[in-house]
Each structure stands twice: as structure tokens, then as C-alpha cells.
Amino acid sequence: MNDTRCKVLVLSGQGRYGPAVDALKATCEVVEAASIDLAIDALRSDQFSAIFSDSADFLPLERALVSQQANLVLNTIGEGVCIVDAEGRCNWMNKKMQAWPARVHEKIRRSCQGSFELFSKQVSPANPETPPAFNRSKRYALNIEDQQFMEMVCSPVINPAGQVVQVVAVVWDATGTRRLQQKVDAIDKAGRELVRIESDLMSKLNVGQRLKLLEEKIISYTKELMHFDHFVVRLLDRRSNRLEPVISVGIPTDALNVELYAEMEGNGISGYVASTGRSYICPDTERDPRYINGLDLAKSSLTVPLTLHDKIIGVFNIESRQRAAFNEDDRQFSEIFARYVAIALNILDLLIVERVSTSHKVADVVCSEVAGPLNDIASDTAALLDVYIGNDELRTRLKAIMENVETIRSSLNQAAQGPNTSVLGAADVVGTEDPLFTGARILVADDEPNIRTTIQNILHKYRAEVTLASNGGEACQILEEKEFDVVLSDIRMPDKNGYEVFACARSKSLTVPVILMTGFGYDPAHSIVRASQEGLQAVLFKPFKVDQLLGELRKALATRVPATV
Structure with missing residues (x-):
């Protein structure tokens, strides 16, 4: 053979x-x-x-x-193809089209039938001897019960007499692209809302309420944008290099109390990201030696840096109980969202410490502080425009983000405006009988002697018992020995910051009111932001009026639980 x-x-x-x-x-x-x-x-x-x-x-x-x-x-081919006649009957479809469910077929069939009628009016000539004027396709976006999104191009089949006899449709699943667009929309919306400062609203809110509003926005938009329910925002204390938790959702207290520093080794993924400025996807926490326990039964995590002026100010850590829950799209969009979060937190800090008499100066500071990050957002968005060449709808939405950057810049100029002159006015204090102040035990901690003695003299006129501390360490020591009805502490002292004094007071009593004082300047340890989340009573901005001091103290004393003798 x-x-x-x-x-x-x-x-x-x-x-x-x-x-x-x-x-x-x-x-x-x-x-x-x-x-x-x-x-x-x-x-x-x-x-x-x-x-x-x-x-x-x-x-x-x-x-x-x-x-x-x-x-x-x-x-x-990866697209579905079908042929539909004048009666709306599907005469033929390829295997891709056949694989889609009946509800998709019905949506496509009806759209093709509508196209047939449209093409018949546009293409078929009034005079049979006149050739068809054109053979133009029509594009459709199909929404299948808000669960699936299809893109379709219909083209007419024209016989020699110039009549439309059938419609050919090419259909592809655009659900992934549409969801990508929705994420871009959510980023744009969330970013604009986070950094939008309404002066009328902000003027009516105290520091705690401002932080609460910002926290609610971050939580809401994080869930809307990424559908994540477990995350923590940590801000970097440059003096100690420690990452302090500021806003958290679904993360156990024990995990939040773990001390993490911005160092590459020995401080978990958050420390690594804060040290390097590089985002980090952990697909399996059990196999990643850098991972430090956070969420109970966590299986994966995503950590991105919070940056301002190319400097790391903190990290945004998101965790999931599902392995490999995060991909490159999550990382990319989280980085953009994190820039907005960083700007919003920075604006909050700047507004917290603004002096009313220097509103124009504050406006300039706010604008200069956010100019770099806004440029970064514009650069990142421009990079995405290059990545998604050919996707006109997505590019349109990305361009909208770039346009909104300019809107943000202009709105910030109004954020810190408003006349705000204030003087201490201690010399005019006479003092009257006030049962709230009589016998009230008040601790005053400030490293400036004139502030300590001035406040002491004012409160003595109202028959309060005042104890003075010249620094944070002394204040914490006194708090270990005595109990007080109110604690009044400066934020920036040489040894301990305002939050540490606040924490010392709360460790002795969960109900003792704490009021922090600050002058104009950035709050490097984020004492106000952190303490506000944990129940800070109020913040006084130096130089403050006597009436402001007495008013905040009255509010605190009115809600106090009597101290143990």
C-alpha cells in the first residue's frame, strides 16, 4: 500500500x-x-x-x-450577527447571537424592526428609477433591564430596485465598557462632591460636624464607586512617621490600634505603600508576608497612597473577605479617588486652622495646597484618555473630569472667604455668678504662659477651679492623678500633641469633654480630625473671643457627668 x-x-x-x-x-x-x-x-x-x-x-x-x-x-467572531426582515422576523443568526437569552433577542429584534422602518424612509427613493441616495448604518445602545448593556450597528440590505428588504445587525456585549464608564462617572461625581466647599454650609458647622460630613461622603462614595464596605484612611504624622487612622468602616478596633509607620519593612502593606508611594494589591493575605491582620477573615486587600504635591500624606486601605477581589481597574480608579480624598482632608485641615482676619491669605494657601494634586488628577486622567483611544463615550467622561478640575480651582477661592476678626478681650471680663462654672474643675494645657494665665484669670472670675499644665506630658500626668469636668488643651505643644492629651483624658473617662485650641497653621498630627471622630467637644481658634471661650465651656459643662471626688 x-x-x-x-x-x-x-x-x-x-x-x-x-x-x-x-x-x-x-x-x-x-x-x-x-x-x-x-x-x-x-x-x-x-x-x-x-x-x-x-x-x-x-x-x-x-x-x-x-x-x-x-x-x-x-x-x-466575537459579535452576534442576525438578519431581520420587514415583519420583524429573525431569518438567521450566528452562534454568538443564539447563545444570548430570549430577552436580548427580543430587544434586538424590536430595534431592528424600528431600523427597518427608518431605513425604508431614508433609503427607498420615491422614484423607482432613482438609485438609493445612501447606505448608512445606525448605531444603538441597548439596555437590558439595567443588567446587561449591548451595542448594536444596523445596516440595510437594499435590492436593485432601491428598496430595503432586510436589516443586518451586528451586536456586541458592552456591559464591561458601560460599567467602566459608570465608575468614571462615580469618580467624577465623588471627587467634585468631596472637594466642594459650600461656605454657607461650612460656616454653620463646627469641626466635628465638618469631619462627619466629609466622612459620610467618603463612605458613601467609596461604596458607590467601588462597592467596598471595609476600609480605613490613615494619615501620616510626619513628626513621628506614624500612620494614624482617621476614618474607618468595618475594620475592628484592635486592627486600628496597631501602630504602623511609613517604613518598607515590618509595618505591613500600609507602611510599605506610605514609604514607597506605590499602590499594592494583595490577592491572598495568607500568602503575603507583608500583610498585617486587619479585617476579620480578610482574604485580599488593596492599598493606595494619599498624595499631595508628590508627597505621601497617608494611605487608603480597602479589604475584602474574598480572595483576589481587586484588579488593575480597581487600583487605577482607587488611585484617582484617593487623590480627591487627600485634597478633601487637606482642605478640611486648612479650614480648621484658618484665621478669620486673614481670609484672603487662607484662600491663597488653600489654592496653593491643592494646585499640585489637581494637576496630578488632570495628568492621570489625561493618561487614561490615551489608554482608551477609540472609546469615545468614556473619553468624553474623562474629559469632563478635566473640566471639573478648573471648576474646583475656582470654587476653592470662595471656600475660605469671610470676615472673621476676633480678640481675646480678657481685660473687659467682670465675671458673674454662674452655677455651671462655680466649682467646675478645668484643666488648661498650653505651652504659652500668657494663654494659660489669661484663661485662668478669666475662669477664676467665674469661680471655677483651674489647674494649669505647661505641656502635654504634664497634662497627661495630671490627668492620671485627678479628674476634671473639662479639659482645655492646645494642639501643638513640644512633647505631646492635642490628640494625645485628648486620648489621655478619654482613657480616664469616656465622658469628659475635651476642647482643643489652635492658632493659624497646618495641623501636622491631624489632632482635630482624629479627635473629632472620637467625640471631641469643640475647637477654639486663637485668638478667640472671651464669649467664644465661655460659650464652649458652658456647652461642655452642661453635658458633663459629675466627676468623682
């Missing part, structure tokens, strides 16, 4: 080629097919060197082969 003989396909439907076929069999391996369909099946399953057929059969065989190849192509 000669295995090297060539293989010939013989189309012998009418048996006319007996002698010729016998001659071929002497030198070739012959495969006979009784019909064109059988010949096509043979060609599909085997390879042949030649085809032997009557010349009249070649044309239908060639057409059948072309049709077969066309079907193969249409069934291989």
Missing part, C-alpha cells in the same frame, strides 16, 4: 465517471461524494490534493464552499 498517494475528491452524483474514476484509483486515493453537501462535509473533515467534478457542478460547489467559509467566519 502506498501511503504517499495523493487524495482526490470525486463528486460523482450521477455516476457518469466510472472509467475515469477507476483510472484515478490506480494512482490516487479516491474519495467519492454523491452530492455537494457530502462533498462539503468531506472537505470540512479532510485534506484533498484535487477535486474531480463535472464543470457544471463547480460553480454551486464553489458557492457552497464560500457560504460555508462565511458561516465559519460569522460563527467565530
